[in-house]
Amino acid sequence: MSASITSFELYAFWRTSATYRVRVALRLKGLQAREINIDLDAGEQRSPAYLKVNPLAGLPTLIQAGHPPITQSLAILEFLEELQPAPALLPADLHGRARVRSLANMLAADTHPLITPRVRKYLTSAADFDDAAWRAWQQHWFGTGLFAVEKRLASEAATGTFCHGDQPGMADVCLASVMAVMQVFKIAVPDIPLIERIVQRCQQLPAFAEAAPLLQRGAPTT
Ligand SMILES: N[C@@H](CCC(=O)N[C@@H](CS)C(=O)NCC(=O)O)C(=O)O
The missing domain is CATH 1.20.1050.10 (Glutathione S-transferase Yfyf (Class Pi); Chain A, domain 2)
Incomplete structure (x- = not known):
């Protein structure tokens, strides 16, 4: 696996459903991400710093070094699927x-x-x-x-x-x-x-x- 594939950061919070999806997909595909905690209970998703990353103030956001942030859990899953096709999250047909x-x-x-x-x-x-x-x-x-x-x-x-x-x-x-x-x-x-x-x-x-x-x-x- 190339170094660039593993250099992810994931804006996350422990209980979020949408972040859970990305955590599972990363693990299924043998990938890793360093998590950056955004405390939803403290409203950190609406901080000016995070709004620059994700203007809709939602988690998760995935960052691959050198590329723009990827928001929306389904878009992230599709991205991971194309990046690392096996094991597949989508059927062949x-x-x-x-x-x-x-x-x-x-x-x-x-x-x-x-x-x-x-x-x-x-x-x-x-x-x-x-x-x-x-x-x-x-x-x-x-x-x-x-x-x-x-x-x-x-x-x-x-x-x-x-x-x-x-x-x-x-x-x-x-x-x-x-x-x-x-x-x-x-x-x-x-x-x-x-x-x-x-x-x-x-x-x-x-x-x-x-x-x-x-x-x-x-x-x-x-
Ligand atoms: N459609 C988005 C939903 C993102 C979203 O709403 N995430 C929730 C956590 S599961 C969130 O961060 N909510 C912050 C808020 O509602 O203030 C996705 O699938 O990524």
């Missing part, structure tokens, strides 16, 4: 790739962004949401996304041990990332047996197990 990207987007684009700190901040300040209303919001949007994914996984022949066949891929990374953040926030969605089975299988793999939020630097120890 066109329609398989479309299916995996579609499942990944259902989770990373249509489900997770609704429960991010900036949404919470807005709802609790501009819309008078209290803790109970925020919890109901999280439950609603996680459930909406996961029920739809469960329905697809149950009805589509390409589902295997993992979301697509018997190798972990981009959809599994996104699925496990959503389930990981739900665990952090103690949100449970009932009646998603296939998802639970697939995520349990993911967690048996070191790349997923080592990316668990509570194992990351800065995570609470109790």
